[in-house]
């Protein structure tokens with residue numbers, strides 16, 4: 120099964136995250152990562168979901184059945200910028216610090232806290248680069264780690280601006296009467 | 300307009316504004332303010348007190364299925380709400396416009412395991428089209444408007460509104476100036492004409508075309524358009540279980556029901572056809588059998604209002620997302636005006652129909668099925684009940700038939716002659732036993748001048764028959780129940796007979812004397828044990844001015860044929876029990 124990256128714009132209403140997650144859970148798929156936050160448009164949240172799916176088209180269609188979902192796309196094969204952030208608390212006795220500092224510099228990571236025997240490092244980059252850094256740093260002893268999961272954006276003019284969806288929303292859609 | 304109202308009054312007014320006239324429910328602590336308020340509105344808003352919330356839900360479904368209008372059911376928090384779960388799931392599977400209103404504990408105790416607190420919005424999330432938890436009275440006008448709009452438009456479905464007790468009690472000045480904010484909900488009713496023209500090309504070039512008419516025809520009110528389409532093209536018409544009534548069975552182009560208990564000639568025709576035009580059906584697995592083997596030679600045109608149905612089970616050549624009626628109108632408009640263009644199609648279609656009729660004559664058509672030799676020594680074969688009932692329905696007219704789930708349901712679909720939409724009401728997608736008696740209550744209220752026949756099994760009848768008391772309390776007289784009493788959970792027993800070496804594990808079933816039970820409910824009860832008594836019993840049911848139950852004690856081990864075993868190709872039909880001749 121192939122990993123897919125899905126970008127969804129959703130109305131920011133109570134329960135919307137539950138609904139999206141429930142729809143994926145129903146099919147017994149495991150979500151690898153899911154990031155939710157505000158979009159550029161007030162009232163609209165943006166999600167990036169990474170999951171291994173067989174029939175992505177069906178799942179995308181199912182997601183559209185949710186009332187709050189404005190736009191869903193599978194951007195796996197699109198030209199995209201993907202980013203992920205990780206915070207790592209390392210076992211870092213003074214003797215190991217120079218090596219760790221050198222590595223963080225090579226990877227463009229940041230040291231955001233230094234304790235007696237620990238360091239907290241912030242690493243941001245493409246998911247592959249973050250993974251690389253984690254692999255390299257692991258031998259020093261990661262005491263804690265939190266990864267945000269990936270967020271994605273299509274390069275260039277094409278993309279997922281939410282405003283057009285919200286603007287078109289005013290008033291009732293067509294109501295076709297039942298004739299029997 | 301700017302007068303003060305309680306939240307509960309707002310709920311009543313919102314329902315009345317949206318044309319609701321009847322609701323089915325049971326009160327309790329968390330919904331009491333709503334009950335208190337509805338008393339003031341009782342002239343416009345009839346409340347039917349049911350005996351179980353499941354009954355209330357199915358009754359609301361029956362009302363909705365028989366009319367196309369919104370059905371409304373009510374329960375209190377906790378167990379009242381969870382008892383509504385089955386009818387909500389049932390309505391979801393069959394696209395029934397249903398509004399479930401539940402009371403919820405006060406907002407300040409939400410999440411604290413208060414008395415009768417259940418997270419019903421969480422529970423019903425996957426079985427509703429949408430649902431709401433309302434904690435402020437100010438939100439009620441908007442939420443009711445939006446909920447009803449969602450339930451009744453696009454592909455209809457159930458919507459649940461859970462209202463906290465304090466929101467029902469609070470006093471507000473309601474703002475009825477409502478502008479729906481639904482950027483993510485835009486059902487597409489009008490077909491893409493390019494796709495329609497593409498489909499017409501395909502149809503005109505077909506040699507063995509078929510139409511599958513599904514529930515969408517009935518829900519969108521496209522019966523006339525379907526008939527015009529079929530007559531213009533002369534393509535044979537199949538009606539699915541929920542498509543029954545979408546096309547009259549006495550029409551020369553009607554060929555009947557497909558699928559697990561469909562007719563042999565219909566399933567064979569599907570396997571042979573080259574163009575399959577499915578309008579308003581969702582290729583349910585009870586229709587397709589093993590989907591990968593379904594209609595192997597066909598290019599498929601699929602019209603559905605729900606884009607997620609297209610390509611879900613069967614590969615589609617021309618997808619059309621649209622309302623069935625508007626789609627058929629578009630076809631009729633876009634058809635070439637001259638009959639010349641149809642000449643070739645008509646030629647092929649008539650040869651094709653001749654071939655289908657030949658298959659039909661060979662393989663268990665309705666009549667042959669009714670007169671099966673192996674029923675000769677039975678004192679009451681179930682088929683005799685259906686034959687007599689069909690005769691009565693046809694001669695008297697003005698009927699609705701509500702069936703439950705099991706063998707009796709499939710016999711009803713197969714053996715009764717169906718002509719009109721919304722005359723055959725059943726639980727299809729969910730297959731909910733216990734559906735029929737309460738659903739009939741809703742149907743009878745919707746159509747007081749029709750005779751509503753319930754056909755149910757002894758199993759399903761024993762699940763929800765307490766609504767017989769509701770029927771009496773409401774003064775409803777136009778319901779007649781036929782229990783096809785075979786002393787078994789018959790459909791399961793049939794599978795055990797055919798596929799599990801007759802190990803009747805958990806299927807033999809006893810019951811009370813149903814006629815006496817009916818009498819205890821102040822109904823007329825009749826017991827029939829022999830074919831010779833059937834017609835007289837049905838006559839008596841009609842002659843009685845009130846609800847009647849007939850306990851038809853039929854032969855116990857009769858099977859529904861034809862049958863396609865689960866997940867087999869629809870080419871593999873069983874036509875009779877192996878141990879019978």
Ligand SMILES: Cc1ncc(C[n+]2csc(CCOP(=O)(O)OP(=O)(O)O)c2C)c(N)n1
Pocket residue numbers: 703704705706707708730731732733755756757758759760783785787788789790791
């Ligand atoms: C609520 C529910 N429970 C179980 C089933 C499984 N089931 C399907 S048909 C059937 C037998 C129904 O028996 P009965 O009502 O006597 O009808 P018959 O098949 O004998 O005509 C059962 C148990 C179901 N469909 N619904």
Ligand SMILES: [Mg+2]
Pocket residue numbers: 705756757758783784785786787788789
């Ligand atoms: Mg039975």
